[in-house]
Amino acid sequence: MFRLRKPNIIPVNDHIWLMDDHKAATCCLVAGHEAAMVIDTSIGVSNIRETARSLTDLPLICVNTHGHRDHMGGNWSFDRAYMNLADLPLAERTIHSSEIAEELKQNGFRYPAFEHIEDGHVFDLGGLEIEVMYFPGHTAGEIILLDRTDRVLFTGDGILEHLWLQMPESLSVRAQINSMEKLLPLRDSFDTILHGHCQQPFGMELYDTMFAALRDLEAGNTADDIDYEWRTFVSRAHPYQPNDRRIVYKEQPVCDTL
Numbered sequence: 001m002f003r004l005r006k007p008n009i010i011p012v013n014d015h016i017w018l019m020d021d022h023k024a025a026t027c028c029l030v031a032g033h034e035a036a037m038v039i040d041t042s043i044g045v046s047n048i049r050e051t052a053r054s055l056t057d058l059p060l061i062c063v064n065t066h067g068h069r070d071h072m073g074g075n076w077s078f079d080r081a082y083m084n085l086a087d088l089p090l091a092e093r094t095i096h097s098s099e100i101a102e103e104l105k106q107n108g109f110r111y112p113a114f115e116h117i118e119d120g121h122v123f124d125l126g127g128l129e130i131e132v133m134y135f136p137g138h139t140a141g142e143i144i145l146l147d148r149t150d151r152v153l154f155t156g157d158g159i160l161e162h163l164w165l166q167m168p169e170s171l172s173v174r175a176q177i178n179s180m181e182k183l184l185p186l187r188d189s190f191d192t193i194l195h196g197h198c199q200q201p202f203g204m205e206l207y208d209t210m211f212a213a214l215r216d217l218e219a220g221n222t223a224d225d226i227d228y229e230w231r232t233f234v235s236r237a238h239p240y241q242p243n244d245r246r247i248v249y250k251e252q253p254v255c256d257t258l
Ligand SMILES: [Zn+2]
Pocket: 066, 068, 071, 138, 157
């Protein structure tokens, strides 16, 4: 029998919550006066819509930060879901070939059609606006979301302690730096970062230290870099402080398709 589990709910303030899916991924719920946004839905073995429903009665808008399974796998609990369709091939891989998707299908769950989300789009939740920014690097279709009222940036896998740029769908270190530079003019618009695997809020130092480490890596300061193994990928990791953070990158430089 297929059994769904319940995420841990962690309040950030009186209208933003983290939904930690037992460290598989962390989804966020942001409620305005008229609508609420669910950001990511984890791997698919929790009913994220039901969890959000336990916190708000408002209409729910589901937005995916990118197309990896651990962020969009639970989209089946929604009738529609937004995503930058540059990541559609990744999402379709989950829908058509993952073991979890097959189990969900056998139990009558269906994924919704994805709706494309544009760079600069603003969702009006009623007294609270959420702005979409394309943030290519971890994947080509990664987006981040800015809530200027709460001064919160939702970063998915775009800004976090261990940045993964080593996967086939990842772009170059330079592409990630370009995305980080896009945020510079908005530097004073947020002071809290909630990423797609966090159990608590982070401050601006997460952005600042990762940005510095990326520039250090691009400058060729790789003497302390180490091998990094994940599945069959051969890659390297660039460690930086605090707390032994790292940027994982491809051993061979690649040309971006963007
Ligand atoms: Zn990811």
